[in-house]
Amino acid sequence: MPHVFVYGTLLAPEMMSTVTGKAFDAAPAVARGYKRAYLSDRVYPGIVADEACEVPGAVYLDVDDDSIRRLDYFEGPEYLRGPLVACLEDGRELLAEAYIVPEINRHMLTDREWSLECFLAQDLTAFIARAQNCMEGFKAGGV
DSSP states (O other), X not given: OOOEEEOSGXXXXXXXXXXXSSOOOEEEXXXXXXXXXXXXXXXXXXXXXXXXEEEEEEEEOSOOHHHHHHHHHHHGGGOEXXXXXEEETTSOEEEEEEEEOOGGGGGGBOSSOOOHHHIIIIIHHXXXXXXXXXHHXXXXXXX
């Protein structure tokens, strides 16, 4: 089963369980060679390749296929799922899937660094409700 590197709203375990309906073991990690910033007019970030940067996040371990389909649905067309190397705190590297802003959508990335602390304090509750509404479409056969 694949691992999934997350760097934004899905860092909140309650967001991951809202989207997938499950809890997964996670490990803190960094994705080197990527930059994270807010997407325009959004409360969530995206990442793009940038060799000078690194993105803090976490890796959810052994994510099952149904949960991957749910994540694909939730992330939508703003992102493409693709592989990257996540560096764990103990120095190990894991190949993981991540939702990356494709070049065609790079213009959506702002210059403003995204903050997990701000998201948790200001936007988490409303975003969970939004995610629940989104995932109702999945349950109704939206995939």
